[in-house]
Amino acid sequence: MSAHDPSKVLIVDDLPENLRALEAVIRDEARLIFQAASGEDALSLMLEHEFALAILDVQMPGMDGFELAELMRATSRTRNIPIVFVSAAGRELNYAFKGYEQGAVDFLHKPIDPDAMRSKVQVFVTLDQQRREMQRQMAALERARREQEVLVRELNDTQAELQRSLRMRDEFMSLVAHELRTPLNTLFLETQMRSLQLKRGTMAAFQPEQMETMIRRDERQIKSMIRLIDDMLDVSRMKSGTLSIRPGRVELTGLLERVVADLGLQAHATGTDFVLAPHAPVEGWWDEFRIEQVVVNLLTNALRYGGGGTVEISVHDEDCTRAGGQVRIDVRDHGKGIAPDFIERIFEPYERGAKTGETKGLGLGLYISRQLAASHGGQLTVQSTLGQGATFSLTLPCLVVAVPATASA
Ligand SMILES: Nc1ncnc2c1ncn2[C@@H]1O[C@H](COP(=O)(O)OP(=O)(O)O)[C@@H](O)[C@H]1O
Ligand SMILES: [Mg+2]
Structure with a gap:
C-alpha cells in the first residue's frame, strides 16, 4: 500500500x-x-x-x-x-x-452528532496518513542506506584492486628492466672485450672458431631479450583482441621431440630429465609457432619450478582423425606444486609465485599460453597437489577455425 x-x-x-x-x-x-x-x-x-x-x-x-x-x-x-x-x-x-x-x-x-463524528474520523485518518508517510520515508532511508553500503564496499574493492595494479605495475617495470639489463650487460662486456683485443692486436680471439662461440653467446642474449619483448607484445595484442593465429597442418609428436631436444641443454643444467612418452604422429590444424610457444612455456616452467628430476611429457590422442576429435598434451613435474588458492591466479597476467626469489619470469607465460589454447578452441588446465608436483594439460581440437585471442578467458 x-x-x-x-x-x-x-x-x-x-x-x-x-x-x-x-x-x-x-x-x-x-x-x-x-x-x-x-x-x-x-x-x-x-x-x-x-x-x-x-x-x-x-x-x-x-x-x-x-x-x-x-x-x-x-x-x-x-x-x-x-x-x-x-x-x-x-x-x-x-x-x-x-x-x-x-x-x-x-x-x-x-x-x-455528525460534526463530532466527522472530526473524530478526520483525526484518525490524518494520523494514519502520517504514519504511512513515515513508514515510506523510513523504508526509503533504509534503501538508501543499503545502497550506500554497497557503494562503499564497491569503492573499497576498486581501491584495493587499483593499489594492487599499481604495485604490480611498479614491480613489473623493475622486473623488465632487470631482465633486459642482464643480457645487455653481458653483450656490453663482450663488445668491450673485443675492442680491447682489437686495440691490443690479439687477433687470436677473432679466429673462426672463437668467432663462432662469440656469435652463439651473443645470439642467446639477444634471443632472450626478443622473447621478453615478444611476450609483452603478445599480451598487449591479446588485451586488444588483435592477436590472430595462422593455422596450418601440424604434426604434434615431431614438434614435441624438437622442443624437448632444443631445451636439452637447459634441462641438463637444472638436473631435469625430460621424458617424452613415445607416440604415433598426430596431425591437426593449428598455428605451429603458437603451439610451440605454449609447449616451450610449459617445459620452461617445469624446468624452473619442477625442482629438477623427471618431467614427463605425454600425448593422448582422442581420435584426431575424426570430426570433433581432440588431442591432449600433459606435462607432469614432481616439484613443489601449486597452492590451491593460487592455482587459478597463475593464469592471470603478471602473476608470479610467492616472492621467494625463485621465480625468474615476468608472470606472462601461462596467461599467454591459456589465451593461445583458447584461440585454438582448446584449453589449458592444471592439476596440482602442494608438495607433489603439477600436471599441465593442453587440450586442442584437431580441426579448428581461427578465432582471435581476447583478454576474456
Ligand atoms: N610447473 C609449475 N609448478 C609450480 N608452479 C608453477 C609451475 N608453472 C607455473 N607455476 C607458477 O605460476 C606462476 C606463473 O607462471 P608463468 O605465467 O609461466 O610466469 P613466470 O614463469 O614468468 O613466473 C609462476 O611464477 C609459478 O609460481
Ligand atoms: Mg613461465
Missing part, C-alpha cells in the same frame, strides 16, 4: 440503515469505507485490509462491540487499529472497555 492510497475505515453495525447513515456522514474522496454487519464479518475484513479506524456499534446481537474489540486486541494484526465505539447507553459506558492502548479508543453516543 502506498502512502497516497486512501485510508480505509471500517464501520460495524447490525442495522443496515445505521451503516448507510454513518457512511453518508463520514464519506470523503480520500477514504474508503468498508461495512460489516457483524463482528465476524468485521474480523474477516480486518484480516484482509489495513484499517485506519474501526467504528463499532456496541449493541449487536451475537458478538457485541466490546467482544469484538477484545478479539481485536488479542491478534497482532488488528491490535493497533484505533476504535470508536458508538453506543446508545449512558455515559458510564465510557469506562466499560479497558486495557486497549490509550488514545486508541473513543466513544460517541447515539444519536450521532
Whole structure:
C-alpha cells in the first residue's frame, strides 16, 4: 500500500440503515469505507485490509462491540487499529472497555452528532496518513542506506584492486628492466672485450672458431631479450583482441621431440630429465609457432619450478582423425606444486609465485599460453597437489577455425 492510497475505515453495525447513515456522514474522496454487519464479518475484513479506524456499534446481537474489540486486541494484526465505539447507553459506558492502548479508543453516543463524528474520523485518518508517510520515508532511508553500503564496499574493492595494479605495475617495470639489463650487460662486456683485443692486436680471439662461440653467446642474449619483448607484445595484442593465429597442418609428436631436444641443454643444467612418452604422429590444424610457444612455456616452467628430476611429457590422442576429435598434451613435474588458492591466479597476467626469489619470469607465460589454447578452441588446465608436483594439460581440437585471442578467458 502506498502512502497516497486512501485510508480505509471500517464501520460495524447490525442495522443496515445505521451503516448507510454513518457512511453518508463520514464519506470523503480520500477514504474508503468498508461495512460489516457483524463482528465476524468485521474480523474477516480486518484480516484482509489495513484499517485506519474501526467504528463499532456496541449493541449487536451475537458478538457485541466490546467482544469484538477484545478479539481485536488479542491478534497482532488488528491490535493497533484505533476504535470508536458508538453506543446508545449512558455515559458510564465510557469506562466499560479497558486495557486497549490509550488514545486508541473513543466513544460517541447515539444519536450521532455528525460534526463530532466527522472530526473524530478526520483525526484518525490524518494520523494514519502520517504514519504511512513515515513508514515510506523510513523504508526509503533504509534503501538508501543499503545502497550506500554497497557503494562503499564497491569503492573499497576498486581501491584495493587499483593499489594492487599499481604495485604490480611498479614491480613489473623493475622486473623488465632487470631482465633486459642482464643480457645487455653481458653483450656490453663482450663488445668491450673485443675492442680491447682489437686495440691490443690479439687477433687470436677473432679466429673462426672463437668467432663462432662469440656469435652463439651473443645470439642467446639477444634471443632472450626478443622473447621478453615478444611476450609483452603478445599480451598487449591479446588485451586488444588483435592477436590472430595462422593455422596450418601440424604434426604434434615431431614438434614435441624438437622442443624437448632444443631445451636439452637447459634441462641438463637444472638436473631435469625430460621424458617424452613415445607416440604415433598426430596431425591437426593449428598455428605451429603458437603451439610451440605454449609447449616451450610449459617445459620452461617445469624446468624452473619442477625442482629438477623427471618431467614427463605425454600425448593422448582422442581420435584426431575424426570430426570433433581432440588431442591432449600433459606435462607432469614432481616439484613443489601449486597452492590451491593460487592455482587459478597463475593464469592471470603478471602473476608470479610467492616472492621467494625463485621465480625468474615476468608472470606472462601461462596467461599467454591459456589465451593461445583458447584461440585454438582448446584449453589449458592444471592439476596440482602442494608438495607433489603439477600436471599441465593442453587440450586442442584437431580441426579448428581461427578465432582471435581476447583478454576474456
Ligand atoms: N610447473 C609449475 N609448478 C609450480 N608452479 C608453477 C609451475 N608453472 C607455473 N607455476 C607458477 O605460476 C606462476 C606463473 O607462471 P608463468 O605465467 O609461466 O610466469 P613466470 O614463469 O614468468 O613466473 C609462476 O611464477 C609459478 O609460481
Ligand atoms: Mg613461465
